[in-house]
Every structure is written in C-alpha cells, then in structure tokens.
Amino acid sequence: MASLATENVDWPAKVISFARKKTKTVSMIHFGDEVEAVLKTLPSTGPFFPKMRKLNSGHRATEFSRVCRRAGVKGVTLHCYRYAWAERAKQCGYPERFAQEALGHNSKAVHRAYSRKAKVRLPSLENYEKQAAAGNVIPFQPPQVTLAEQQSCQPQGQLA
Numbered sequence: 001m002a003s004l005a006t007e008n009v010d011w012p013a014k015v016i017s018f019a020r021k022k023t024k025t026v027s028m029i030h031f032g033d034e035v036e037a038v039l040k041t042l043p044s045t046g047p048f049f050p051k052m053r054k055l056n057s058g059h060r061a062t063e064f065s066r067v068c069r070r071a072g073v074k075g076v077t078l079h080c081y082r083y084a085w086a087e088r089a090k091q092c093g094y095p096e097r098f099a100q101e102a103l104g105h106n107s108k109a110v111h112r113a114y115s116r117k118a119k120v121r122l123p124s125l126e127n128y129e130k131q132a133a134a135g136n137v138i139p140f141q142p143p144q145v146t147l148a149e150q151q152s153c154q155p156q157g158q159l160a
Contacts, residue, residue, distance in 0.1 A: 003021075004048045006045055027102075083114050085103065086099060088118075096111065
C-alpha cells in the first residue's frame with residue numbers, strides 16, 4: 001500500500017491495481033464512494049504516500065507504532081488491518097473466495113485463520129426467506145449437475 005500511486009487507480013472503473021510484493025501477482029481491488037472520497041484527498045499525481053514509500057516495511061511499522069503510542073492506542077499493528085478486513089468481510093457475508101482474493105490468500109485455511117474471530121449474526125430462517133422473497137438476498141446458484149452425475153449419486157435401484 002505504501003507504494004500506491006495515482007497510476008494505480010482507474011477512476012471511472014473505481015479499481016486500484018497493483019502487484020503484490022510477496023507473491024508478485026496482480027491484484028485488482030474495486031472500491032466504493034467512501035474509499036473514492038478518501039483517495040481524492042491524497043496527492044493527485046505521483047505516489048499517494050511519498051514519505052512512506054521510501055521506508056522499508058520495518059521502518060513503516062516502527063513509525064506506525066510511534067503514532068499509535070502518541071495517540072494512546074495500544075495493541076494495534078499495521079498487520080491488524082488485514083485481520084480486521086477479513087473479519088469484517090465474513091461478518092457482512094462477503095463470499096469467502098472474494099475476500100481470499102482481495103487479501104491475496106492462496107489457501108482457505110490461511111484465510112479462515114484471519115477471519116476466525118468474526119462474530120457472525122445469522123438471521124432466522126423465517127426472516128431470511130422473507131428477505132429473499134423481497135429480492136434483498138443474492139440467491140445461491142447451485143452448480144449444474146448432469147443427469148448422469150445425479151444417477152451416479154443415487155443408490156442402486158432408484159431413479160433420479
């Protein structure tokens with residue numbers, strides 16, 4: 001994030017793209033109106049964080065700790081944001097595969113470790129059905145199963 005610059009932003013599409021330092025894979029993160037408003041407060045050309053860009057990750061972490069200490073904030077690191085984001089995504093029902101991609105996790109196990117402390121509030125089945133009937137729920141699309149696949153799963157002597 002410290003290396004982000006205006007060239008990384010596609011404003012009309014509301015997408016930030018960058019190569020991850022650790023995996024070298026390209027990541028494309030879509031953003032909404034609130035993030036756009038924050039991005040508009042940053043420099044309009046060149047790097048968004050010119051001073052931070054020059055520091056290595058250890059020095060950025062140290063600077064972050066200093067700022068937190070001055071503000072009276074304890075027990076927070078730069079890495080905490082990744083855990084908080086994963087937990088927030090899980091709490092709001094964001095699909096796991098999307099969150100995994102956004103955070104650059106190749107393993108479901110790693111991603112689940114990040115989101116394990118999320119407090120998920122499940123609606124009652126009755127309320128969920130009402131929301132679904134009103135069109136307020138994205139319906140689950142089960143995978144298409146062929147007749148041959150259905151029959152292979154049936155006990156002998158039974159038809160699908």
